[in-house]
Amino acid sequence: MTTPCEKAAILVEALPYIRDFYGRTVVVKYGGSAMADCRLRKAVMEDIVLMRYVGMHPIVVHGGGPNITRMLKRLGISTRFVDGLRITDEETMEVVEMVLVGKINKDIVAGLNDMGGLAVGLSGKDGMLIRADHMSGKEHLGFVGQVREINTGVLETITEKGYIPVISPIGAGNHGQSFNINADHVASALATALKADKLVLLTDVPGILAVPDDVSSRISRLRASEVESYIDCGIISGGMIPKVECCVEALQGGVNRTHILDGRIPHSILLEIFTDEGIGSMVVNG
Amino acid sequence: MTTPCEKAAILVEALPYIRDFYGRTVVVKYGGSAMADCRLRKAVMEDIVLMRYVGMHPIVVHGGGPNITRMLKRLGISTRFVDGLRITDEETMEVVEMVLVGKINKDIVAGLNDMGGLAVGLSGKDGMLIRADHMSGKEHLGFVGQVREINTGVLETITEKGYIPVISPIGAGNHGQSFNINADHVASALATALKADKLVLLTDVPGILAVPDDVSSRISRLRASEVESYIDCGIISGGMIPKVECCVEALQGGVNRTHILDGRIPHSILLEIFTDEGIGSMVVNG
């Protein structure tokens, strides 16, 4: 049991972090187990609402995953993946959008509201927030998109009044066409456009490990310039590669710090931001 | 063919209406054929964007109908109606919300964007816009809701900056529960909360007819105090009754004028607002 005295000490430990992050924008890519698990989910909601109350501007970008696959299966729409990308015809796109915007986004909005924040869900179509195009070279995959332009107007309108924006990774093409975009990329593009201070990607791994499966070998901090060599020697591999690339992109776009956190640890965002604990791997400029 | 001179005359005819409606809020309930038919749909988008550009504040509330039913059928969820209300269990509610918020709302947003307006879609959960409860006396129907409280904060934030809000008739219950609410009622409640000048309900009928099926017998204007007697003598009957009741509620809530328009006539909103033509039936105070 924690004594009042220890409690006070922990709150006071947070003060320098609160001071430093006052008024800063933090983009959080939310997905994986942290979304699926009920208890983890509640912890993320608490972390984000806490960020808002201590003067930060959190922006949530969510992914989709299993919900989409499940709905496609129920509707008897078969799915094929090429190079890890879902072939997305018009019918599939409609389901993807419906699940992301009409189900997952709304659940997050409701969760944040329930914690005492006021959240507003947005798709990339709202206020033309995310203009998108076919991913270059992948036109044959259908409506798999990439960000062409971020139009931050509506986001600024909403955050100025203290609402927490929750964004679905749907891009707006010409004439109302929708595109399915990778949520990590959307988070990175938004962080750049908003000149965010931090980009946080929640994952289902403990960070970048020097020795596979050895959690104690976690690399807590690496420079953008080292990324290539880490990839070459296989330390960064598989699904971690695009995540680290998103971080590098954001750093090049002017974001100060980027973090790959283990979303399976409850309150990993809060621990990263408000305490001295090192959580996950941080990629920085240099 | 219209001569330049006639064109000028028609634009000038619009001036007094533009002047009178400058800065006014108009809530439009959008549904039925005007939503299903491609050409009618484009005309509604044009009308709403035009309203915005001539200084009005249009607010769109949309319904759902066939899309929902179709999706439920595809998912093998059987639907039963009691007194015209869909029995809405948790699984049904999830589909209803997904289709309304993730499909229909987004299509309207895209349509308005395409016409040159900037639209932002909202569900009743966003910014806790619509707090809802079980419809009183209908708890056995599941998540069929009624409006408990309108919280206009996010709407005002968005309209102030010139965005056109598009609202799905989903209410926010406690702890993130969703409710399915009749779109006419949502439109009426929003019009009241926003002290709107006009409430426009688009329908698939030519207005209130004194003689059934005789379009020439359309009652172009009736007073709220006359409604009851019209119902008693059967002139207002069937699905028209709840629509007229929404109008009366809005009038009692302070809305100036309410209109039941035939959404099957292209540009019926525009003709109603900007010309001398009488379209549909207007219900007024008195």
Add this chain to the structure above:
Amino acid sequence: MTTPCEKAAILVEALPYIRDFYGRTVVVKYGGSAMADCRLRKAVMEDIVLMRYVGMHPIVVHGGGPNITRMLKRLGISTRFVDGLRITDEETMEVVEMVLVGKINKDIVAGLNDMGGLAVGLSGKDGMLIRADHMSGKEHLGFVGQVREINTGVLETITEKGYIPVISPIGAGNHGQSFNINADHVASALATALKADKLVLLTDVPGILAVPDDVSSRISRLRASEVESYIDCGIISGGMIPKVECCVEALQGGVNRTHILDGRIPHSILLEIFTDEGIGSMVVNG
């Protein structure tokens, strides 16, 4: 007779123009028949008030002409013209100012007010809007002036609040001296100072004609770089030369488009701005 359907079509035709001109500043030089003829005058008032209500910022600069001459004759003041410029001694100047500011300006203000706009008349002395000097090389003509400096402060104050400014082409010299300035030049200088989008000069001719007196030979669009050759070959001649030069000046000053319209066609401004019809001649950069 126009059907509702045609009416709607014409209003909808205006939408792209309204959208494009939203928030833009248009300076209109108003004079000639459009001022003298009662019906044309009313049409101009309607056009300008309509511009205001659809979100544009119209600025009216008016000329004088026959009213001044008539008043000078009634007062027995003889008038001489040198190179088309009125020799303006102190007594003449006093009458010019009195008629422009105290008669013509006020009639326009009243006309716009009557159409539902709120207009405010200004002379170049008000808020030191137009600082002027003797026209260089024409000191012997008396108080014939040229613009030295535009001070847009008072104009911005007034347009910000939605008033339509109506400006008399009187310049303020040192120590309260008044100068009579050509209204086309004032309009051009104001358009430049306000970074206006459009300059519209109303004239009593159908535009620039390739074949004199053949209306069908109207040149609907010419580039600033072509002006000199058109003058050389006599297509632009007489009173049209200074008008076209005003357009070129404004284009060089950053104005986007300049128009020489036939003020004898009712609603020529409205047709030019809100429809696809080509009216008059447009001079553009290039």
Add this chain to the structure above:
Amino acid sequence: MTTPCEKAAILVEALPYIRDFYGRTVVVKYGGSAMADCRLRKAVMEDIVLMRYVGMHPIVVHGGGPNITRMLKRLGISTRFVDGLRITDEETMEVVEMVLVGKINKDIVAGLNDMGGLAVGLSGKDGMLIRADHMSGKEHLGFVGQVREINTGVLETITEKGYIPVISPIGAGNHGQSFNINADHVASALATALKADKLVLLTDVPGILAVPDDVSSRISRLRASEVESYIDCGIISGGMIPKVECCVEALQGGVNRTHILDGRIPHSILLEIFTDEGIGSMVVNG
């Protein structure tokens, strides 16, 4: 010769007055000799610009008189007076407006500009500042008007930005008709509408005299309740009666203090406001 020390003493004497009048609105009716005489005129301009710079909001309303009569004579328009009111047909009205708005107003604007204030001239038509009607019971006199409504919008817009408004006593009737209104009444109505602190009427007499022609018998202060008895016993008589009535009206309308000053004394306004000297007669509530 004044020593630096005496100069300092006099400036310091002004401090309490400057402090007390900071941010207050003072309406000055300007006319008579103070307008005709060159030196007096300059002194009034200095006083008003000084008021502006020490944080007050001076509003100038001017009269007309001799200039109008002179112009009417030059134009061969005969003038008849009934009960001291000029019979004003349409032709006369046009000349009155032209001279007031186009000549006198502009000269005052130029004079204030020359002293370093920035003035903006307004007629009652500008921004519909003064709505007027036929003076009741005097319809047979033509366009002799009375104030029906003051619309302070444009005045506030202008004074907020530090401009000094100069107002011609022309009222706006329906459909652009002009009315000639007594300037004292306009000043009183404006003072009321603006909740002014002071109304100052400049006259060509030394104030109200207890013994006619004996300047030493000046009544420096009288209460509104005493006015009637002063009129009855003939101390207030002739042209002084309507002036005192304007003061009483303004007091009833909420103005704090009203002053009838001798405009023939240079800087009478400045002496009244910034020093201990008693100048003219003050009419107060009570």
Add this chain to the structure above:
Amino acid sequence: MTTPCEKAAILVEALPYIRDFYGRTVVVKYGGSAMADCRLRKAVMEDIVLMRYVGMHPIVVHGGGPNITRMLKRLGISTRFVDGLRITDEETMEVVEMVLVGKINKDIVAGLNDMGGLAVGLSGKDGMLIRADHMSGKEHLGFVGQVREINTGVLETITEKGYIPVISPIGAGNHGQSFNINADHVASALATALKADKLVLLTDVPGILAVPDDVSSRISRLRASEVESYIDCGIISGGMIPKVECCVEALQGGVNRTHILDGRIPHSILLEIFTDEGIGSMVVNG
């Protein structure tokens, strides 16, 4: 040692309190051991800066005590107390003011600045914040004052920009006279004038004890209506009486909650506001 997990839990425990106090004003009377002891002092500074960063508006009012007595002794000025009030002649008053404003206030300002807040020290003379008079019935004690009027202008100016105000309990009499006022009373009067949510009085006792010297008998919550009976039966006695009376006054003035905290417990303010721990005694309405 606390694990990351426990740390997170404690920060999350603070969330509901942070949410509830967001934007609220809290007046803290700072004095006693919490001021004298170096470690306690640092803890108070941390608590106040933390309050500021999580969106609250803390206002600090400080006392004086031993510093003043020490300085008076060094200067050989003898001090006498009557009914616990220091007899304050002009010479004493000068020393009191000098020590409070020039020493103690500045040390607190520096301490808050050092923690990362930006503090601004104010005496009751600054911006005429506290107008004071002789304490009624105590005129014979010299410059012992009581609050006559609070003028919150300068406080609001400063807090609006995020500065933390630190206020010395010096009142401004007429003509620059200073008054020495009890700091608890100043805190209570300020809390009332600012419509504060909370008034916190730091003391050197553990709160109100039902059994003298038995800390376990602390009354954690009492109603204003019970105060009198507690005084009658001696539970509230001695120096606690005026403190509780300050609380009651503040409650009557509209303050929501008032607290008498033990300033000898480090971070007692923080524990009171951000955790579930009961610290000290709370006096509430009822």
Add this chain to the structure above:
Amino acid sequence: MTTPCEKAAILVEALPYIRDFYGRTVVVKYGGSAMADCRLRKAVMEDIVLMRYVGMHPIVVHGGGPNITRMLKRLGISTRFVDGLRITDEETMEVVEMVLVGKINKDIVAGLNDMGGLAVGLSGKDGMLIRADHMSGKEHLGFVGQVREINTGVLETITEKGYIPVISPIGAGNHGQSFNINADHVASALATALKADKLVLLTDVPGILAVPDDVSSRISRLRASEVESYIDCGIISGGMIPKVECCVEALQGGVNRTHILDGRIPHSILLEIFTDEGIGSMVVNG
């Protein structure tokens, strides 16, 4: 005795100066006889409040001198001067700060309030207004400081709302340490940081005299480039040297004009600013 007419003339003489200084910032170093003498002191207060009311932004920086010495003596703290600088150990510093901030500053604030201005006293610690360090090369003198950085935030907050700031020349070192800084230097540094128009140093001499003790030989205007030669030839000597250097520093920092005035002449500031009289010596760029 001055006649009304002469009074008016003198007020009008002030107009061009008032106009020119409208909205300008003037930093006044206040010290010497003008502070010690009761009558002179009242005159300075009047001058500064007058400046405020005619639209200027006066900033007062005060010195200390005799008060500090007296208090140190009373406390038995011996003082030694090296090169005109007081050796300032911790105990001395505490007394210096207490007297400057707690006594002198507050008396000036009260004096300005009494004249009808609203003053707010600030030390260099408030809002971290003046960051300071040991004077370079003088570390052995203790807490004798020099300005390291001016942080104008709190000053701007206060002057924006019309308060007159009164600043004690105390600098904030790291961790709350105080430094005693020369008031002339603080005034010069503030004038530079605020881009002030004028720096006025009140002294106890009649300005710079070409012939020692011959007041009629006062040099009313000198250029910064001439200063060195004046020092070389002994015309500028002794305590005047650092004062003139402060002026030169301010001029280099962008201040327009700097003045060394004789504070023993009542209203010397007012005479300098508002009249044609030459008072003291002005140092200008060039």
